[in-house]
Amino acid sequence: MTGKKIKIFLASPRGFCAGVDRAIEIVEKSLKKFGSPIYVRHEIVHNKSVVENLKKKGAIFVEELSEIKDSSRPVIFSAHGVPKNIPEEAEKKNIFFIDATCPLVTKVHKEADRHHKNGYQIILIGHKDHPEVIGTMGQLPVGSIKLIETDKDAQNINIGEFNKPLAYVTQTTLSIDDTMNIIEILRKKFPNIKSPIKEDICYATTNRQNSVKKIAPNCEMFFVIGSENSSNSKRLVETAKKFGCAKSELFDFSNSLPINQIMKVKTIGLTSGASAPEKLIKNFISALKKYFEVEINEIITSEEKVTFKLPKFLD
Numbered sequence: 484m485t486g487k488k489i490k491i492f493l494a495s496p497r498g499f500c501a502g503v504d505r506a507i508e509i510v511e512k513s514l515k516k517f518g519s520p521i522y523v524r525h526e527i528v529h530n531k532s533v534v535e536n537l538k539k540k541g542a543i544f545v546e547e548l549s550e551i552k553d554s555s556r557p558v559i560f561s562a563h564g565v566p567k568n569i570p571e572e573a574e575k576k577n578i579f580f581i582d583a584t585c586p587l588v589t590k591v592h593k594e595a596d597r598h599h600k601n602g603y604q605i606i607l608i609g610h611k612d613h614p615e616v617i618g619t620m621g622q623l624p625v626g627s628i629k630l631i632e633t634d635k636d637a638q639n640i641n642i643g644e645f646n647k648p649l650a651y652v653t654q655t656t657l658s659i660d661d662t663m664n665i666i667e668i669l670r671k672k673f674p675n676i677k678s679p680i681k682e683d684i685c686y687a688t689t690n691r692q693n694s695v696k697k698i699a700p701n702c703e704m705f706f707v708i709g710s711e712n713s714s715n716s717k718r719l720v721e722t723a724k725k726f727g728c729a730k731s732e733l734f735d736f737s738n739s740l741p742i743n744q745i746m747k748v749k750t751i752g753l754t755s756g757a758s759a760p761e762k763l764i765k766n767f768i769s770a771l772k773k774y775f776e777v778e779i780n781e782i783i784t785s786e787e788k789v790t791f792k793l794p795k796f797l798d
């Protein structure tokens with residue numbers, strides 16, 4: 484303890500969203516109902532500590548169904564969603580599957596499906612190679628969905644390519660502001676483009692970004708607790724930078740705290756991505772308390788009451 488004081492602006496809401504809560508509960512209840520092992524295709528949610536904890540309880544994580552050694556055991560699909568060919572493959576192999584796709588991702592899948600049935604060419608705004616994007620694109624035949632990632636991609640789209648009316652959908656965990664720019668470009672180019680009835684960026688992403696926007700201007704450093712492969716956590720770092728805190732970073736406990744840098748500041752912002760458990764926030768604060776006299780100022784920008792039902796057989 485150095486006797487130095489530090490003020491933490493703690494964002495709220497932060498951490499687990501309803502989709503992550505549900506996905507983890509699905510794995511835990513499946514382990515209870517069916518015993519171990521249970522296979523999980525892809526990290527159930529993008530957080531190392533959650534995955535490690537479930538491994539200890541008997542979950543085996545695989546990337547593809549071909550890695551499953553015992554096809555008599557159930558497999559759970561992650562919260563990010565899967566392309567349609569994955570449940571089809573499980574059925575062919577007689578593997579019992581449980582789908583933990585977040586209902587808000589399923590909403591985007593259904594939306595894309597509806598547009599496709601109504602004869603639209605779909606534009607998906609998202610990040611290439613993210614499992615949610617792979618899952619959404621895999622709902623429809625190849626070519627039905629065109630992925631764009633940037634303003635430039637939106638500017639370069641040529642309607643002549645499609646010869647169909649256009650509709651867009653988005654990944655659920657994008658930056659609200661960056662996506663708004665891309666949508667504006669699309670709307671200017673294609674005034675008749677069909678938008679989602681309710682925006683696809685989910686409530687949890689929106690609320691977590693809004694709380695960071697409020698806090699970031701008052702902070703000299705900002706830490707987002709979350710894993711490198713967590714899209715929504717990375718967007719929180721970008722948001723903090725954009726809204727006034729240049730020294731913002733993702734912290735996943737793989738390195739020790741940058742105490743020397745923290746020594747130089749008096750205020751830090753703190754939040755966690757939608758897949759990061761609250762105990763990591765507690766661990767972070769406890770680690771700081773070894774060096775500093777810590778004052779915590781929790782800034783609540785909205786209340787969250789969203790919950791999602793479990794599959795009936797696990798209730």
Ligand code: SF4
Pocket residue numbers: 500501502503562585586587588655656685686687688715757
């Ligand atoms: S971040 Fe949003 S879309 Fe993703 S699991 Fe959570 S609630 Fe669902």
